[in-house]
Every structure is written in C-alpha cells, then in structure tokens.
Amino acid sequence: MSDSGHIEIRDVSVRFGATEAVSGVSLEVKPGDFVSVIGPSGCGKSTLLNIVAGFLRPSVGEARLDGAVIGRPGADRGVVFQQYSLFPWMTVRRNVEFGLKMQGLGANARESAARTLLGMAGLLAFENHYPDQLSGGMKQRVGIVRALATSPQVLLMDEPFGALDSQTRTVMQEILTNMWQQLRLSVLFITHDIEEAIFLSEKVYVMTARPGRIKAEIAIPLPRPRTPDMMATPTFHALVRQLKALIREESLAAMGGELGSTGLQGLDHHLGREGLKALT
Ligand code: ADP
Numbered sequence: 001m002s003d004s005g006h007i008e009i010r011d012v013s014v015r016f017g018a019t020e021a022v023s024g025v026s027l028e029v030k031p032g033d034f035v036s037v038i039g040p041s042g043c044g045k046s047t048l049l050n051i052v053a054g055f056l057r058p059s060v061g062e063a064r065l066d067g068a069v070i071g072r073p074g075a076d077r078g079v080v081f082q083q084y085s086l087f088p089w090m091t092v093r094r095n096v097e098f099g100l101k102m103q104g105l106g107a108n109a110r111e112s113a114a115r116t117l118l119g120m121a122g123l124l125a126f127e128n129h130y131p132d133q134l135s136g137g138m139k140q141r142v143g144i145v146r147a148l149a150t151s152p153q154v155l156l157m158d159e160p161f162g163a164l165d166s167q168t169r170t171v172m173q174e175i176l177t178n179m180w181q182q183l184r185l186s187v188l189f190i191t192h193d194i195e196e197a198i199f200l201s202e203k204v205y206v207m208t209a210r211p212g213r214i215k216a217e218i219a220i221p222l223p224r225p226r227t228p229d230m231m232a233t234p235t236f237h238a239l240v241r242q243l244k245a246l247i248r249e250e251s252l253a254a255m256g257g258e259l260g261s262t263g264l265q266g267l268d269h270h271l272g273r274e275g276l277k278a279l280t
Contacts, residue, residue, distance in 0.1 A: 004066050005031045005153035005186035007052055012061035013211075014047050021047050023211035024061075029154075032184040034177075036197035038247065039207030039215075040254040045190045047212075049158050052188060053079050065154065075103065077154045078147030082162040084139040086131040092142050093118065093127040099150040117145045120179050137168035141175065148183065158190045170228065173199055177226045194243045198236060199226060206246045209254035216246055 007029040014022040022044035029035045037045050050056040051063045054073040063070045065077070073079075086095050096114040105113070118124045121141045131139055140160060147155060161169045177200055180187060191197050197204045198220055206216040220239065222230050230236055 003031050005029075006064075006066050007154060007186060007188060008064045009048060009052070010061050010064070012048070012051060012058040012063065014044065014051070014056070015059045020211040022058075023213050025207075025212065025214055026061075027205050027214060027217075029186045029188050031153075031186055033203065034180055034187045034189065034201050035203045035205065036189045036191055036201040037205045037207060038191055038194065038197045038243065039212060040209050040247065040251045041192065042210050042254065043207045043250070044210065044212030045192075045207060046158055049079075049156050049188060049190050052154075053077055053156050075099070075150050076152050077156055078150065078152040080140070080143050080147050080155070080157045080160045082159040084131070084136070084143055086139060086142055086146070088131050091128050091130055092123060092134070095131070095142055096146045096149050099146065103150060113149060114145075117148055118142075120182065121145050121175060135168070136164050137172055140164065140172065144176065144179070148179070148185075153185055155185055155187045157187065159192070160189075161193075161196070162191075169193075169196070174228060176200065181225050194240055194247065195231065198222075198239045198243065199228075199231060204243065206243065207250070209250045215250065218243065 009025055009027045012022060012025045013020065025044070025048060027035070027037070027048075037048060039045055047056065051058055052065070052070060054070050054077070057071070087098065090098070093111070093114050096118060097110040100110040100113060115124060115127065118127055121144065123138065123141055123145065126134065126138065131142070134142065140163075144160070161172050164172060173196055180200075189197070189200060201220050204218045204220060205214055206218065207213065208215045218239070222233075222235060
C-alpha cells in the first residue's frame with residue numbers, strides 16, 4: 001500500500017463572520033484509508049472537506065497532506081461533489097482525459113489511462129457518449145473516474161450520491177468500494193447516510209451540531225472486500241444503531257432545543273425512520 005495520502009486536520013476552527021461553523025476539530029485519514037464524516041446538516045462537514053481540498057483556509061489550526069500544510073488546491077487531491085460537473089460538450093472519454101491533457105500527457109497515454117478507469121467503473125461502452133445521454137448514476141461515475149484520472153493520492157467526496165435514488169446509490173457504493181479496493185488511495189467521504197458511511201468506511205467520525213466538533217470516532221470492523229450482504233449482519237445492524245443514536249441526539253440539538261421531551265417523542269412518532277433520517 002502507498003505511504004502517501006496522509007491527511008491530518010489539527011485543531012481546526014472556522015468562523016464565517018459571527019458564525020462559528022467548526023470548532024477545534026482534529027481528524028486523520030491514514031494513507032489508503034477510507035474515512036467518512038457524518039453529522040447533522042450545517043455542522044461543518046463541507047467546510048472541513050473544502051479545507052482539505054485547499055478551497056478554504058481555517059481561521060485557527062491547520063490541515064496537512066503528507067506533512068505539508070494545505071494552502072491551495074492541487075492535482076494530488078481529486079474532488080467529487082453532489083452536483084455533476086462534467087463538460088456537456090465533451091464526450092465521456094474526453095471529460096476523463098481533460099485533467100491529463102492539462103498535465104501535458106500525450107493522446108495515446110491519455111486514452112489508455114481513461115479507458116482503464118472507465119472499464120473499472122463499467123463505463124467503457126459509453127466512452128463516446130455525451131453527458132446528457134447518461135443517467136444520473138452514470139454521470140456521477142464519470143465524475144469519479146475523472147477525479148481519479150490524474151492519479152491523486154487523495155479523493156475528497158462531498159455527498160457524491162446525494163442526488164441519486166436509493167437503488168442507484170447502492171450500486172454506486174458497491175462500484176466505489178470495488179474501485180477503492182483496487183486503487184487504495186485515501187478517501188475522505190462526507191455523507192449524512194449512516195448505512196452508506198458504515199458500508200464504505202474503515203472509520204466514521206460523527207460531528208456535533210454547529211459549531212461542529214468531533215463527537216465520536218467509530219472504527220468499522222467489517223472485513224474487506226465489502227459486499228452488500230454484509231448489510232444484513234448483526235455487526236452492521238449494531239453499528240447502525242450506535243450511529244443512529246449519536247446522530248439523533250445531534251439532529252435534535254440542531255433543531256434548537258425548542259421541543260420538550262414529550263415533543264420529541266411525538267416527533268419521532270410522526271416522522272418515522274425516513275423523516276428522522278431527513279433531519280440529519
Ligand atoms: P454541512 O456540510 O455539515 O451541511 P457546511 O460546512 O456547509 O455544513 O456549513 C457549516 C456552517 O457554516 C453552516 O451554518 C453554513 O451556513 C455556514 N457556512 C458555510 N459556508 C459559508 C460561507 N461561505 N459563508 C458563510 N457561512 C457559511
């Protein structure tokens with residue numbers, strides 16, 4: 001396994017004007033690790049990812065990649081957002097080749113690198129299609145492949161499957177875990193989906209409501225490679241329960257504590273599982 005791609009966030013706080021978004025956060029992604037951050041909406045998950053991506057400087061503290069303080073974006077970090085960010089006028093393969101072209105790679109090398117990754121993502125048959133000829137799941141797969149094309153040490157993903165329906169999402173999780181298994185790069189993954197975080201990760205950080213702090217660090221002891229049938233195991237269910245309890249506390253705190261305990265029970269009853277999930 002590679003020994004590069006070591007992310008360290010140390011004592012980071014972020015203020016936006018009068019708003020303290022993140023407070024005293026430290027977290028680590030070891031080289032080749034898959035780490036998720038989960039927490040209620042607005043707790044600063046994207047803010048942390050943007051710091052590691054180099055889009056944002058912390059007000060206090062620092063983020064390091066392989067020991068060097070992160071100050072700007074770089075080709076050593078691929079980023080995938082929820083919104084697809086493909087060039088609509090380029091074919092799938094040209095989209096994937098774009099970053100390699102910017103790096104000055106020749107046409108043959110670009111094509112070969114792009115086709116290898118497209119094959120891993122099950123997209124080779126679509127290399128000459130344009131983005132608007134693809135489904136949402138396929139577009140996001142192209143986005144992931146594009147972020148991986150320049151061989152970054154780190155992949156940063158911010159709710160990458162948030163816009164997809166649940167069946168497509170499950171398939172995407174399987175494809176991602178398989179690709180990660182082969183490439184073994186470091187991944188920092190932001191999500192508010194508990195099952196997704198458990199299925200994909202070696203470690204899950206749970207954040208508090210704003211200002212976001214690290215509330216818990218949960219190791220995921222499921223074996224590799226991960227397969228969907230693991231979601232039916234007692235270990236998986238116990239982890240879901242544990243994380244749900246942690247997140248529920250924070251989601252309710254994020255609602256401002258304006259509900260009393262009777263109100264909370266009522267809320268639970270009215271919203272059910274999906275509703276509570278939507279609050280996180
Ligand atoms: P999350 O990803 O957990 O939903 P964010 O990191 O997007 O949370 O945001 C954390 C908090 O910081 C939120 O209250 C958000 O409104 C605020 N925030 C994020 N970016 C900015 C910004 N550029 N200017 C002002 N406030 C911001």
